[in-house]
Amino acid sequence: MSSLENKNNLSRRKFLGLVGGTALGAFIFEACGVPEQEFIIQAPVDMPEDYVKGEDDWYATLSDTSSHGESLIVRIMQGRAKKIEGNPDFPNTLGKHKTVTETELQSMYHPDRISGPLYRKTSSGNHRPITWKEAKSIINNATSSQGTKTIITKPVRGLNRGLIEKYASIKNMKHLSLASLRDNSMYETTKDVFGTKDLPYFDIKNSDLIISFGLDFLGTWGPVEYEYQFGKFRIKENRGYLYQIEPRMSMTAAAADKWLCSDPGKEGLIALLIADSLLKNEKIKNEDVEYFKKIAGIQEINELNNSNVSLDPKSVGKATGIDYHAIEKLIEKINYSIDKNKKIMFLSGGCVSGYSNSRSINALVYGLNYITNSVNKEGGIIINPENELKHILVNGEVIKMPSDSSWDSYEDWSKEIETWESGGQDLIMINNVDLVNEIPGKKRLVDAIGKAKLSIGFGIVVNDTLERCDLILPSNTSLQSWSSDIPEPKTGYQSYGFGQPVATKPLLRDGSKVLYDSKSFNNVLLDDLEGNLSGLSFMDICMELSDNIYESDSYKNSSIVASSKDDFFRGVMARGGWWNTNQPKVEPKNPEINVINSVASIKRSKNEFYLIPFKSHVFGDGNSLSNPWALGSPDPLTSITWDTWVEMNNKTAEKLDIKAGDIVEVKSEISSIELPVYVHPAVPTNTVAVPIGLGKDNFTRYASGRGANVVDLIDSSKLNENGDIMWNSTTVQIIKTKENKKISKFEGNVPAVQVEPGVPILTLAPGETAEEGFHRAHEEHLEHTFGDHFGDEHSNEKGDH
């Protein structure tokens, strides 16, 4: 960039900075760019007296914790971030945030943040500090030379992904993305079922009956907006009813009105049974049934049954391990809702995506929505329109803006790792992914990374993967970086999220020394480019997008009205993004799917258990666990903190003579780990469940060496219909060891069962008042405990039973 442009840039910034402090809010510029243009807000230690305002400002930016593109507002005082809240304006945040989002503050101020670039020449040598200048030249040498080069990131969307893809294509690199316990199947299948490019939107709030097959939309999947909607779903006048069908009690199952616990892999039978009963229902008269038939690959109803289980509640109950009365009741409820014209929605994903036939189950379940006429209807599944802007032009270069976070299947990963192992890899560049802990086979991965000629890792703190890299680079947190994202799923209309640096680098209190010298990943990539994009910072690209939106057709009637590009950009930054609620509906296209494989057979011998690895609501994929707030927050169902555990049914535990805290060996065909037992009444007797996220050797002073990593137990050689690992298809043996440990949990040492129904949690029948409810509960209690017949007029009735 020429010095002239440079100046222009500065003046534009100054201008923006000056007006920034007005009612809309403002933004602060990041201490990273090319060339370094720094605008550091001074910390109070060396701040002139007249500068101390004692007032706070709130800035909008994007969340790094959520994988759905959620927007946050951050409270800033004296350049330091003090509090994170959900952006109240933003469509998929609505002023809320996911449980651990606030821990991003601690990522920002983590005492173990990498202080500066570290480098080692040989894979066995020690890392030593180098300057960014040296680091840049190492990167440049490696990326500019010929060879096999890969860049690895989390699944990203929008400009963030556009830039990475651009960079990869210029540098002739391959881009791979990775996320833990991936729900690929659900993402891919919904797109095929509804014939769209983007994930559809679930109108939970307006639904009357939701039947969810494993989709943990109140837990570890989905934007926080779905939790918000669930609240409304529950407290609206006609209270909604939620069924959750899955082999482990997730957060959604816990909150559901009814949880049906199916054996893993058998859920499809219930979907078939529902389909069968729906298709026989005379009230169902709609052309969309054809869509379902296409998905199911059938012409007539009787073709539905392709397994040797007949489609009646009893047989399905037997096959799935669910009490058939409950299945009857489910069918009854669905038919009743149809009779009363209530809105039904069928969802699928989560656990269900971890079997060999995940694609089939997901497809069948989402297909049911066609039968009940719930597609593109209020209270049903809404097809998201595509974004108008598919790419932008920056200095003549096309930067794409994909709106979906596709991730690479394990099939691709497996090929990639083989290349590394063969020694043919020249460069691996990893941004903020703990590869070795997230893919089964840690040792193999560690060796494979070691074989690459050069490995570069970006991160905030050192983790097991970064530790193996030759060049370790400190990256900015989301609170310090420019970014641009497209929320996924969109909320029925197009929207873009913008992230900006909101806080400066923390300084040591007793001096002006910077605690760490980090840069934003995107800017390092830009910095490494020659040609048209050289000299730009990611902020410039974000501004370019803003300008593009301003000039686009859909700008009119959207969330921001502005008189100029700058004004518009300021508005976008103040509100955390841009969206246009006035977008016309789009209709689903022909489903591009045609499979039925309703039953996955997971072989389990008598003394074995199904293993369900899961993301705890608080631990998530483990990437926030460097922060003590996340580690020290109780998992909602077990209240466990700071550790991993194996959930085991109380009866099973009794049978195996296992008590809470006993350490057991969980042994799969591949490997085995040792974990303490949490005795859990809501785990099926034939199943054990283990959360992912810990078991890392090196992950800050807080998370290093804690717990065990259940990913190690998964057989990655068997892949499902989507070419992905079958997370929930492992069986394990449980072997008791002699050890026992005190589990760190919030819950006391007494099984938490209410001493009397109604205290402290009162449960009412529909329409009942609190007083009546208490009365009923107390009577039940007295009768149950003392055999009393207190309740005068009711005692007779009770006697009749």
Next chain:
Amino acid sequence: MVAEKQSKFKWGMAVDIDACNGCQACVIACQSENNIPINTEDNFKDARGIEWIRVERYWEGEFPNVKAKFIPILCMHCDNAPCEPVCPVYASYHTVEGLNVQIYNRCVGTRYCANGCPYLVRFFNYWEPEWPESFQNHLNPDVTVRSRGIMEKCSMCIQRIRRGTRDAKKDKREVVDGDISPACVQACPTDALVFGNQKDPESRINKMKNDKRAYTLLDHLKTNNNVWYLAKVDPDIEAHHGDKHHGEGNHKEDSH
């Protein structure tokens, strides 16, 4: 008493446990807002974790008819607070706006108030809280960082209430419902928590506390709570009142 009557505000909270999904967002939000010390592994093992708001999970029934039920519990800001008269130094104190607040400076740490509180929402600092220097950057400057040997508890985010009322005064307007929200309320994704001024007849909290599902915890102790709970609803249970016809499918399933 007179001052209480004259005050424009009487704060309160309503918790709809039918909406709460037990997500714990309120817990972290409160920790972040109120400079609650890092709860270490040992703190939890020793039952000394500090959570001004906690989410209790109760089990009901046996597999497969097992239910997990969540209830967020914070200080009830009792009008008739048992934690107040027992404190020898007036550190547990009632404001004219109906809040029970804790004056850290005065507290000598007898923990008598904690015994007095039926709701177990008062927490004692057994150790000097450790704040790594860098984490001190994110401390909320509006909230005292407590030292060891004292009690701490939910203040209904009094710093936010003060800010909200002050801003309204500065702008020469009344405080409107929704202007002020404590950190937990703000964070609660399901909107299960609602905060407001009971003296404002239009406030949501007033509607909620008069809802037919509303009840207060440990009503028999007559602590006169300012936190109301809206009961959970289970469509599958039957009320004693009204129609007595027996439900269809579900009963069969539950009765064996």
Next chain:
Amino acid sequence: MQQRRILSEKQINAELLNGNLATPKWYFPVMGVLGTGVIIGFITILYMFNRGLGVTGLARPVYWGLFITTFVFWVGISHAGIMISAILRLTQAEWRRPVTRAAELLTVFSLLTALFFPLMHAGRPWRIAYWLLPYDFARGIWPNVRSPLFWDPIAIGTYLTGSTLFLFVALIPDLAILRDRTTGIKKGIYTVLALGWRGNPRQWQLQVVAGILLSALMLPIFVSVHSIVSWDFAVTPAVEGWHSTIFAPYFVIGAVHSGVSAVVTMMCLMRWLWKWNNYIRPEHFDALARLLIVVATAWLGFTFLELIFSLYGRDAPEIALRELQIFTWPWNLIFITFLLTGYIIPVGCWLFKRCRNNIAIMFWTTILVNVGMWLERFLIIVPGLARKQVFVYTWEGYWPSPVEWIIMTWSFAWVSFLMLLFARFFPLVPLFEAKESQVFTTEMKVGRATVPMVIRE
């Protein structure tokens, strides 16, 4: 019954001053052991002040534990003095004479020790002045007079002042004797303390009147001290097992039970250590044991009343608490031990005259009583907290840490140490009372029993 002998004044002086004018052989070794315990205790206390209460085993919801238990225990023991010197004096029970001082002394030292506990147990003991003294006039901050924790120091302070005065008034004539039998610095100190006692009739008269007046003044304290301590618990509606209207009399009678038992224990020791067989005689034990049977039975009645009252309401949390207290391991063990040691074994023994007159049996049974009484306080204080209200989710246990055990043990070493230290410099049995009793007491045969008779003072 042992033969009574009439003792000469000279013999009384010699025997009762045998610990003051010469040092018994066992004295230094015993003091050495106790002193070590005291030092270890103080070091532990300092360690706790330095590190914070984290070193205890206290946790949510059990915010009070061993320290408060031991506090109540020592306040209970302190009832020794009030029972013996005030009640028995006013009812003119003649056999009280040789033990009045030791009992009063035990009161003073156990109260002093009891006061340590709430101080130590506070999170910021250095700020305790806030709690006790209304000193912050400028900001108008006063202690909260509604708090039982404010009544505690007043009640105990009054009791402590009264007991100290009582002890001192009764000590004056003996101090004069010591003054006359010592030389050097010692003599100087005794001279000052004896307040110019010459033993003339006016002085005797004043001394007796002061004693009787103090006894009468202390009577309300007899009722108030442990009542007030019980209100620390009883005013707390949140804790099942604490919020009970019968706590005040229940605690008082329990305190008498443990206080009188402690006096008996001490009498045994005095007999053994200083060989005061002539002054502390089996009939004293007999009389005390009979008294104890009555007290213990009344106390047991309260114990069961308290249980029955609480179960009568059929409150779920109340039942859960009793289930824990009585039936759940390891609390059931504590409960059984408490019943056995607090009542069944001792009272069972005392029913037999042979046991009542056997010093060793009396020693061990009264020790058992105080083991039981300590457990009683523990069983009242801790389970109620561990099962607080309906919040089953936060129900926890409590296991005291070594620091708490050490400090509790320290309190026993500390009281014994102080008692022995006192015994080294002052007579434990009041000389003048011993002499008086020679004059006033005689025996009389009533049927087959020989009972001590009192000639009115």
